[in-house]
Amino acid sequence: MYVTIEAIASALPARVVTNADLEAENPSWDMGRLVERTGVRERRIAESGETALDLGYQACLALEAEGKLDRERIDALIFCTETPDYPIPPNSTVLHGMLGLSNAVMAFDITLACSGFVYALGIARSLVLSRTATRVLIVTADTYSRLIHAGDRSSRALFGDGAAATIVGTGRGIEIVDVEFGTSGSKFDRFIVRAGGARAPRTQQTCVQTTDRSGNVRTAEHIEMDGLGVLSFFNSVIPKAVAGTLARNGMTKDDVECFVFHQASLVALQGIARGMGIPFERVLVDLENIGNLVSASVPIALRDAIDGGRLRPAGRGVLCGFGVGLSWATAIVKMPEAT
Numbered sequence: 001m002y003v004t005i006e007a008i009a010s011a012l013p014a015r016v017v018t019n020a021d022l023e024a025e026n027p028s029w030d031m032g033r034l035v036e037r038t039g040v041r042e043r044r045i046a047e048s049g050e051t052a053l054d055l056g057y058q059a060c061l062a063l064e065a066e067g068k069l070d071r072e073r074i075d076a077l078i079f080c081t082e083t084p085d086y087p088i089p090p091n092s093t094v095l096h097g098m099l100g101l102s103n104a105v106m107a108f109d110i111t112l113a114c115s116g117f118v119y120a121l122g123i124a125r126s127l128v129l130s131r132t133a134t135r136v137l138i139v140t141a142d143t144y145s146r147l148i149h150a151g152d153r154s155s156r157a158l159f160g161d162g163a164a165a166t167i168v169g170t171g172r173g174i175e176i177v178d179v180e181f182g183t184s185g186s187k188f189d190r191f192i193v194r195a196g197g198a199r200a201p202r203t204q205q206t207c208v209q210t211t212d213r214s215g216n217v218r219t220a221e222h223i224e225m226d227g228l229g230v231l232s233f234f235n236s237v238i239p240k241a242v243a244g245t246l247a248r249n250g251m252t253k254d255d256v257e258c259f260v261f262h263q264a265s266l267v268a269l270q271g272i273a274r275g276m277g278i279p280f281e282r283v284l285v286d287l288e289n290i291g292n293l294v295s296a297s298v299p300i301a302l303r304d305a306i307d308g309g310r311l312r313p314a315g316r317g318v319l320c321g322f323g324v325g326l327s328w329a330t331a332i333v334k335m336p337e338a339t
Contacts, residue, residue, distance in 0.1 A: 003125045004173030005166060005333065006135075007068035008303040011058035012044040012162045012290065022157060025150075028215075034157045039266025043160030043291030046143045053085045055163035056141035057098055063165045069137070071099055076133035077107040078123060080116035080140045080295045082324065083147065084109065095139060106133065114262045114323025116140055116295035117164070118331050121319070122179035124168040135169040140295035144223070147193055149209070151217030154227055158265060160291030164299035174306075177316075177332040180245045182237070184326045190229045191324045195220035231268055234322050239275035242320055245330040257315035258305050259283045262322055263297045284310055297321070306335075313338035 019031045019041050035041060046055070056079065063069035079092035086094075090109035101107075106127075112119050117140045124136035141163030148155045168176070195206035206220040218224060238261070246252060253276060261269055263286050273280045286301040293300060298321050305311050315335045322328035 001129060001170060003128045003168065003170060003176050005121070005176065005302075006169050006171045006173040007063055007066065007167045008164060008299050009059050009062035009066060009068065010162060010164045010296065010300045010303065011055045011062055012160075013046045013050060013055065015045050015047055016042055017045045018042040019157070026153070029153050029157070031157070034153070037265060037267045038158045039269075039285065039287040040158060040160075040291045041288050044162060045145045046161040050143070051085050052081045052083045052141035052143045052163065053091045053094060055143070055161065056081075056091065056095060056139040056165065059139065059141070059163040059165035060095070060099060060137070063167065068167060069165070071101055073135050074101055074137045075105055076124070076127055076136040077101065077105055078120045078136060078138045079107075079109045080112060080120050080138070081109065081142055082111055082113050082294070083143045092139075112324065112327060113142065113294045114264065114292075114297060115321035115325065115327040115329045117166075117298040118179065118319055118321040118329035119181065119327070121168065121176060121331055122181065122329065125176045125179060128168065128170060135167060138166040138168060140164050140166070140299060142294035142296065144294050147223045149218040149222040151209075152222065154214065154216050155223050155225055158292050160293050162290060162293040162296045162300065164296040164303075166299050172336055174336065175334040177334055178245060178249050179329060179331045180241070180248070181329045182241055182327065184233070184237070187229075187233060187326045190226040190233070190326060192224050193222065194224060230323075230326070231271065233326060234264070234268065234328070235271040235275055238272050238320060238322055238328060241328055242276060242318055242330050245332060246318070249332055251316070251332070253278050255316055256282070256318050257312065258310040258317045259320070260298060260301050260305055260317055261320045263287045263292055263301055264323070265292065294323075311335050
């Protein structure tokens with residue numbers, strides 16, 4: 001049985017925040033240098049009251065408008081987000097009700113970020129292979145702007161908000177050949193929001209602002225990212241992980257038409273390409289106008305790779321997500337033959 005990605009659609013907030021907007025607000029920020037490192041010139045940012053659930057629902061409607069979402073044929077729903085609407089219940093159950101899906105549908109959330117789509121892809125593939133489900137709807141959506149302090153240059157210049165909706169089944173589509181996963185939980189605090197959960201509830205102290213050595217302002221309730229530490233770790237891990245997945249499938253990097261990595265930053269993509277010894281033109285770059293879209297990054301980049309002709313009929317691609325946890329996952333995919 002071949003398990004395939006049958007369709008992908010996306011939804012982005014209408015609000016555009018450009019680098020000129022950030023520079024006008026923060027004249028001391030060197031936006032030229034930030035562009036060189038991030039590759040981002042503008043990003044979409046959710047309006048007040050606009051949530052990851054809202055964007056995920058819009059992505060589902062976009063799928064439906066393309067004739068790709070038949071609500072009666074969905075029997076599992078996976079919602080991947082780190083910015084849910086409520087502590088309880090999960091976004092998946094709320095979206096289930098919004099879509100009017102059958103009561104027989106399995107619905108659950110996973111709380112991964114940048115590796116989340118490929119993780120969800122592996123879970124969906126296993127559900128289909130085991131015949132637990134026949135068609136799985138994956139929704140990956142995040143509004144990281146909610147977790148970023150306005151004075152945190154390192155995060156605010158990089159991240160955008162957005163969502164993707166993906167159908168996994170056995171119809172014509174992109175074959176999911178293999179998926180492998182990895183975790184380094186001992187490094188969990190390299191990317192963290194320290195306060196707001198059960199271990200460290202919000203208090204008067206957790207909203208006190210601090211400034212790091214680079215001038216980034218944040219509180220314990222905002223994203224704290226060890227950018228250099230995360231970059232160094234994934235530059236060493238991802239090339240080996242991708243090479244291992246390829247070897248397991250009797251492939252080499254030369255068999256891959258396009259590498260669709262999580263759009264972490266331009267410098268991260270360049271570092272991984274160097275570590276793998278592949279020409280950078282074989283790596284999809286989809287950052288400039290939307291930024292790092294967290295869990296929605298890989299599916300939106302994959303859709304753009306297909307629409308842009310970077311993955312042609314019968315061509316093979318690599319999908320790789322990596323981030324919070326620290327966690328990573330690699331998938332090999334194969335485009336359908338030309339009709």
